[in-house]
Amino acid sequence: MDITREELQSRMERFEEALRSSGIKLTHQRIEIFREVAKTGDHPDAEKIYKRVKKRIPTISLDTVYRTLWMLNDMGLITTLGLQRGRVRFDANVSPHHHFVCARCGRVGDFYSQDFDDLEVPEAVRSMGDVATIHVQFRGLCSRCSENNRRK
Amino acid sequence: MDITREELQSRMERFEEALRSSGIKLTHQRIEIFREVAKTGDHPDAEKIYKRVKKRIPTISLDTVYRTLWMLNDMGLITTLGLQRGRVRFDANVSPHHHFVCARCGRVGDFYSQDFDDLEVPEAVRSMGDVATIHVQFRGLCSRCSENNRRK
DNA sequence: TTTAATGCAAAAGATTTGCAACATG
DNA sequence: CATGTTGCAAATCTTTTGCATTAAA
Numbered sequence: 552m553d554i555t556r557e558e559l560q561s562r563m564e565r566f567e568e569a570l571r572s573s574g575i576k577l578t579h580q581r582i583e584i585f586r587e588v589a590k591t592g593d594h595p596d597a598e599k600i601y602k603r604v605k606k607r608i609p610t611i612s613l614d615t616v617y618r619t620l621w622m623l624n625d626m627g628l629i630t631t632l633g634l635q636r637g638r639v640r641f642d643a644n645v646s647p648h649h650h651f652v653c654a655r656c657g658r659v660g661d662f663y664s665q666d667f668d669d670l671e672v673p674e675a676v677r678s679m680g681d682v683a684t685i686h687v688q689f690r691g692l693c694s695r696c697s698e699n700n701r702r703k
Numbered sequence: 704m705d706i707t708r709e710e711l712q713s714r715m716e717r718f719e720e721a722l723r724s725s726g727i728k729l730t731h732q733r734i735e736i737f738r739e740v741a742k743t744g745d746h747p748d749a750e751k752i753y754k755r756v757k758k759r760i761p762t763i764s765l766d767t768v769y770r771t772l773w774m775l776n777d778m779g780l781i782t783t784l785g786l787q788r789g790r791v792r793f794d795a796n797v798s799p800h801h802h803f804v805c806a807r808c809g810r811v812g813d814f815y816s817q818d819f820d821d822l823e824v825p826e827a828v829r830s831m832g833d834v835a836t837i838h839v840q841f842r843g844l845c846s847r848c849s850e851n852n853r854r855k
Numbered sequence: 856t857t858t859a860a861t862g863c864a865a866a867a868g869a870t871t872t873g874c875a876a877c878a879t880g
Numbered sequence: 881c882a883t884g885t886t887g888c889a890a891a892t893c894t895t896t897t898g899c900a901t902t903a904a905a
Binding site for chain 2: 860861862
């Protein structure tokens with residue numbers, strides 16, 4: 552589930568502009584780390600991103616990957632999903648979208664729905680704070696896992 | 704945000720029955736660990752649960768807490784939320800409900816909504832797998848954090 | 856009594872930090 | 881050139897595991 556060339560281009564531009572306007576340096580490693588998260592539709596964890604970037608920057612270190620990912624998260628350029636035991640996964644798709652998560656293997660599928668984006672915020676929630684984003688998550692067995700199930 | 708005496712009672716009974724019918728032993732520590740998660744409306748992590756149970760069972764060990772929590776999760780008696788960096792939180796409220804999460808401090812508020820429980824599963828999701836649960840999550844600044852903000 | 860569960864200590868895994876060397880603006 | 885950023889190594893924090901001991905059924 553990869554992203555189009557145009558979408559990637561536009562994410563990269565948004566990223567470079569955001570860093571520049573915050574006075575944060577555009578380093579080689581930051582660019583490659585963001586590109587790696589931005590170009591894929593899967594939701595990699597820090598280790599996976601590290602391995603992929605390492606192919607292009609062999610001297611990069613895992614802690615730089617972490618530092619960069621959390622910085623990008625704090626700037627709102629990527630988001631995190633906490634879906635598996637003790638491991639955070641990152642998502643460069645910051646446009647409103649929703650997820651299907653496989654309860655067995657952790658596989659995540661994105662989907663879009665204007666109806667879900669526009670869901671009304673209940674009164675009970677408004678009293679808790681200012682809502683910025685809404686996110687709907689379905690859980691269940693993905694088709695691959697339920698096939699494996701049947702075969703047993 | 705604590706639970707009524709009746710609700711706690713009913714959760715405890717469901718728990719004991721579930722273990723008994725699976726042939727899993729009802730140990731002192733399992734009972735106290737479950738009670739601790741069941742009786743609170745906050746969404747504690749393993750460490751917090753450990754500290755609380757330790758007051759009543761001073762010799763309990765952290766690994767027993769972990770083992771028990773994951774077992775309860777696998778049995779569907781509690782669920783997990785992955786909301787903070789590298790730390791899993793547990794929730795004994797398994798009836799359908801939804802969350803407001805503070806983007807800054809991680810505070811979680813529960814709310815109920817029949818409308819959200821009944822949201823229609825889009826075609827795009829049905830093709831990914833069999834949906835078992837739906838969960839809507841709002842993110843934003845909680846009222847406490849936005850007050851602190853204003854004061855600065 | 857039998858078998859599963861616990862506690863301990865140690866390991867493993869994930870993430871963070873201090874600091875000297877280095878690259879960007 | 882000044883300052884922010886990196887890589888390294890070590891530290892820290894969270895979670896898991898092996899094994900002898902203990903307790904539930």
